[in-house]
Amino acid sequence: xxxxxxxxxxxxxxxAGLGVAGSLIVLLVVLAFLWPSKATTAQHLPVGIAGPAAAxxxxxxxxxxxxxxxxxxxxxxxxxxxxxxxxxRESYGAIILGEGTTAPEVLTAPAASTAATQLxxxxxxxxxxxxxxxxxxxxxxxxxxxxxxxxxxPLSDSDSSxxxxxxxxxxxxxxxxxxxxxxxLLVAGAARRLAAxxxxxxxxxxxxxxxxxxxxxxxxGDFWINAAAMGLSVLATASFIVGCKSLLxxxxxxxGAVITMFVANPIASAxxxxxxxxxxxxxxxxxxVPGASNWLIRSLSYFPDANLAPQWxxxxxxxxxxxxxxxxxxxxxxxxxxxxxxxxxxxxxxxVSVA
Numbered sequence: 001x002x003x004x005x006x007x008x009x010x011x012x013x014x015x016a017g018l019g020v021a022g023s024l025i026v027l028l029v030v031l032a033f034l035w036p037s038k039a040t041t042a043q044h045l046p047v048g049i050a051g052p053a054a055a056x057x058x059x060x061x062x063x064x065x066x067x068x069x070x071x072x073x074x075x076x077x078x079x080x081x082x083x084x085x086x087x088x089r090e091s092y093g094a095i096i097l098g099e100g101t102t103a104p105e106v107l108t109a110p111a112a113s114t115a116a117t118q119l120x121x122x123x124x125x126x127x128x129x130x131x132x133x134x135x136x137x138x139x140x141x142x143x144x145x146x147x148x149x150x151x152x153x154p155l156s157d158s159d160s161s162x163x164x165x166x167x168x169x170x171x172x173x174x175x176x177x178x179x180x181x182x183x184x185l186l187v188a189g190a191a192r193r194l195a196a197x198x199x200x201x202x203x204x205x206x207x208x209x210x211x212x213x214x215x216x217x218x219x220x221g222d223f224w225i226n227a228a229a230m231g232l233s234v235l236a237t238a239s240f241i242v243g244c245k246s247l248l249x250x251x252x253x254x255x256g257a258v259i260t261m262f263v264a265n266p267i268a269s270a271x272x273x274x275x276x277x278x279x280x281x282x283x284x285x286x287x288x289v290p291g292a293s294n295w296l297i298r299s300l301s302y303f304p305d306a307n308l309a310p311q312w313x314x315x316x317x318x319x320x321x322x323x324x325x326x327x328x329x330x331x332x333x334x335x336x337x338x339x340x341x342x343x344x345x346x347x348x349x350x351x352v353s354v355a
Contacts, residue, residue: 028262036266036277042070044275045116046090048082048107049073051097059097063123070119072275082107086152089299089306092116092273093152095123103131103145109153111302114162115272117151124149153302158217165218165301169270169294175204176234176289177260180241180322181253190330193242194323200238205231220301229300233293236318240289243325264288289318 010018049056060073074091076082082094086109093116094107106124108117124147131145155162183196209227213219219226237260244252267277267285274282274291285291296311 036269039278039281040272040276041278042067042115042119042276044069044072045092045119045273046074046275047071047120048076048085048091048094049097050076050078050082050094051104052099055097059095066126071123079105079107083152084305086112087303087305089303093120095120095127103147105148105150107150107152110151110155110162111153111298113273115276121149155302156217156220164212164216165298166271168212168218168297169268169290170265172208172230172233172293172297173237173260173265173268173290175208176237177241177257179204179234180238180245180256183238184242184245184253190246190326193246193326197235197239197242197322201231201235204234205229208234218301219297221304222300226297226300229293229296232312232315232319233289233297236289236293236315236322239319239322239326241322243322243329246326246329260289265290267291268294270294287314289315 049060051059056075063071074085074094076085076094079094079096082091082096085091086094086107089112092112093109096105096107098104104124104127106120106127108120110117128145128147131147135145159165179197179200183193183200187193187196205227208230209219209223212230213223213226240260241253241256244256246252248255264285267274267281268288268290269277269282269285270290274286276282277285286295292311292314296308296315299306299308299311
C-alpha cells in the first residue's frame with residue numbers, strides 16, 4: 001500500500017494575499033498600456049519655419065501665446081531647406097511665410113505622424129482665419145489669402161491612415177519575445193542558441209517583410225533592407241530574452257519580458273511623436289528595441305534621407321548584449337563544472353549546456 005505525501009493546505013491569509021498580488025499584477029499591466037495615452041501631450045513638436053524675420057518673429061509670438069510649448073520651431077533659410085529638414089526627419093512639418101501679401105504655406109509629413117499632421121492642419125486653419133479677417137478688414141480679396149497645405153511626405157495608398165505601420169509595432173515586439181522564449185526553453189547550449197537566433201532572425205525578417213510589404217503593402221522602399229531591419233528588430237529582442245534566461249535561469253525570462261513589454265513598449269511612441277510623452281520618457285524610449293525599430297522601419301519606408309545610423313546601432317547593441325549574456329553564462333557554467341579526469345587531446349569534448 002503506497003503512502004502519498006500531501007503538502008499542507010495554504011492558509012486563508014496566504015490565499016487572500018495571492019489574490020491581492022494577482023490584482024496588483026493586473027493593475028500594473030493596465031497602467032503599462034494606458035499610461036502613455038494619459039501622459040501624452042501635444043508638446044515640443046519640431047516644426048520648420050521660414051520667411052521674413054519680422055513675420056517669423058510675429059508668428060512665433062502669436063502661436064506661443066495661444067499654444068505655449070506646442071511647437072519647437074526649427075529655423076530654415078527657405079522652403080527648400082524646410083523640405084530637406086522634413087525628409088531628414090529633423091522636423092514634422094514647416095510653415096513658410098511669404099513676402100507682403102503672399103499667403104503662407106504649411107508643409108506636412110503624414111508619413112511621419114498623423115497626430116503631428118493634425119496639429120499642423122490646425123495651425124493652417126488658424127492662419128487662414130487670420131488672413132481672411134485681415135483681407136476683409138483692409139478691403140482685400142479673401143480668396144487671395146488662401147493658406148496652402150502641402151503634404152511633402154504623404155502616406156501610401158495602401159496605408160492611407162498610417163494605422164498599418166503603427167499596428168505592426170506591437171506584433172513585432174511580441175514576435176521577438178516569443179522567439180526568445182521558445183529558443184530559451186527548447187534549445188540547450190550557447191552555440192546552438194546563437195545558431196537558433198540567427199535562423200530565427202533571417203526567417204522572421206523575410207516572412208514579416210513578405211507580409212507587410214509584398215502582401216499588405218504597408219512597407220515601402222527596398223525589400224532586402226526592410227527585411228534586414230525586420231530581422232534585426234526581432235533578433236534584438238529575442239537575443240536579450242535568451243541572454244537573460246541563460247544568465248539568470250527561468251526568472252530571466254520574466255526579467256526580459258518585463259523590460260521589453262512593460263517598460264520599453266509603452267514608451268516606444270509608435271503612434272505619436274516621442275516628444276509628446278512626458279519628459280524624459282519619450283527620449284529614453286528611443287534607446288530601447290521597440291522605439292528604435294519603429295523609427296527605423298518607418299524611416300526606411302518614407303524617409304530614406306534620414307540619418308538612421310543611431311537606430312541600426314541601438315538594435316545591434318541590444319543584440320550584442322544578449323549574445324554577451326549568453327556567452328557569459330556559458331563560460332561561468334563551464335568554469336563551475338568539475339573535470340572528472342584529465343582529458344587527452346584526442347578525446348571528444350562535450351559542449352556545456354546552459355539552462
